[in-house]
Amino acid sequence: MQYIPNILFTIALIAGIGFFTLNIRKVIRNINLGKDINRTDQKSARWKNMLSIAFGQSKMVRRPISGILHLIVYIGFVIINIEVLEIIVDGVLGTHRVFKDYIGTATYGFLIGSFEVLAALVFVAVIIFWTRRNVANIKRFLSSEMKGWPKKDGNFILYFEMVLMALFMVMNATDVPFQQAGTGNVISQFISPLFNGFSSENLQLIERTAWWLHILGILVFLNYLYYSKHLHILLAFPNTYYANLQPKGQFTNLESVTNEVKLMLDPDADPYATPVDESTEEVPEKFGASDVTDLNWVQLMNAYTCTECGRCTSACPANLTGKKLSPRKIMMDTRDRLEEVGRNIDANNGTFKEDGKQLLNDYITPEELWACTSCNACVEECPVNIDPLSIIMDMRRYLVMEESAAPQELNAMMTNIENNGAPWPYNQQDRLNWTKEG
């Protein structure tokens, strides 16, 4: 009988981690639906990016209020996990505060004391976050793409954190031997008087309940990540590692186009050559992107990493002037469509069954795409180096090269470049006229 809690705990742990692993494998499979792109060069620069941007939060603190609050929650999350380690060991072995005997009461007290302080800070930070999201009317949380699930998701995460921190405190406050030891109960000593007058059985019952709810809550929260923008706590690291290292203005030169253009410009190409047997030829690549599978895996990972903070959108000149474009929505749409494709694959035994939908038009409209000034403000702003601009450009390429669907004035501009070597209808022979004018 006495082993029942240990067994139940172990089952819960295995189930929680097992289900999480299954879902993470789905995320990885979905990301791999993207085209290949080589991001394994310059390893030291990549590590440096990851350490400073994801681990060191250097881009987060550019906006000091949300940056510092986020830093508190982040440090709290990372450090309090040491306590979770103890909970797991206790749970599996049926021990109680097992680390205390190994590292000594003083060190243990210092550790738990700092966890308590962090937990209290996290609790306060999370309440401020909640207020910012729900009361303070901050523009970037009020955009149209933030209605419904995204808004609920943001709040759920905050509730989770509030509850987990509160349970941690209650757990400590009702642990009579821990309180009596008088070490490490920096914050919980102020909470324990609330439980004065409870019988020792009841105290123990509350302590056990808080302990169980705390660890089960953590396991549930772990599994919530897959469904939530909170997945960024894992993906921020690979996302910054694999981020683009080229100058932001350098857009890719499509290789498939290079081959065609070289052929067109080759004076030795024989226009009368017999066409190659088409049955042996590869299907020509689609130019640009109309669906998520046309994007590369880094762009798809970007979509899963996006935490919908909206810093991109709040810096976007098109968005600031009331146009439909929101870089955050581009990322959210990409993730939504990718998850839809993933569910389709799951439902059809591992292969995608045509569903008559795509990223373009069904999620992202040409009006949004054409409003972009390619200014890179969104890329610069993103605290985890997401590149919405690259998706916008790939979709523009599809519109122009596959559908010939550029706005009329842009077609005129391109015709001018083709005919006169300038976006305006001037004669190339007049290129030097300015030197002769007064």
Place this chain on the structure above:
Amino acid sequence: MNVPTMAEMMAQGKQPEVLFWVGAAGSYDDRAKKISKAFVKILHEAKVDFAVLGVEESSTGDAAKRAGNEFLFQMQAMMNIEVLNGYEVKKIVTCDPHSFNTLKNEYPGLGGNYEVFHHTQFIQNLINEGRLKINNTNLKGKRVTFHDPCYLGRANEVYESPRDLIRRLGVNLTEMKRSKRTALCCGAGGAQMFKDAEKGDKEVNILRTEDALETKPEIIATGCPYCNTMMTDGIKFKEKEASVTVKDIAELISEANKL
């Protein structure tokens, strides 16, 4: 104005120190032509041995690429690279951040490898080498704000060269609340210059002009012909032409040195 071409140079068996890539705006747009001329005056003053491609220059293809037409871009790029490599060009300077970015970053992948400078970087080098001096008395004390072009700033992280030159003019440089990496686009990038904006509450260049006007400037300094047009239009829209002028940094230097 004496502006030699690469063809003339070649006929004389000469290789200039640098090629001045004028760009379509700098060649045809009435406002931008003034920037080209101001820059040529500076090159003359510093006795820089330069040449232009003239009628052999064609669009870099930047606008086509940002509009999504990779075919047209690469056609333009490869034709330009053929001309540039034919003249064995090593060093290029341009007043247009879009040409700068494309030539510097996107041409190498297609076989065009050059050392490319924005004119503010090039002028800064001339000063550092002692070939040019900026007169810091003629514009002294003027209130100037600088609008960072996206394709010079965020796209290539060139923030200091233009500011260094402005400070050397002896003026009072005041920054907008959005500047350097947080600068707001003028609204012309990404081929927007050539089309009407999508429906919104406001034009981007008006919002950016408001950013600039908040600093109460006498001069809005620019380093891009497209930004120059957008800011000039913004000033007209705000009916501030009488008190605020929009000038490229090359024009300011040329003016300060009375060239």
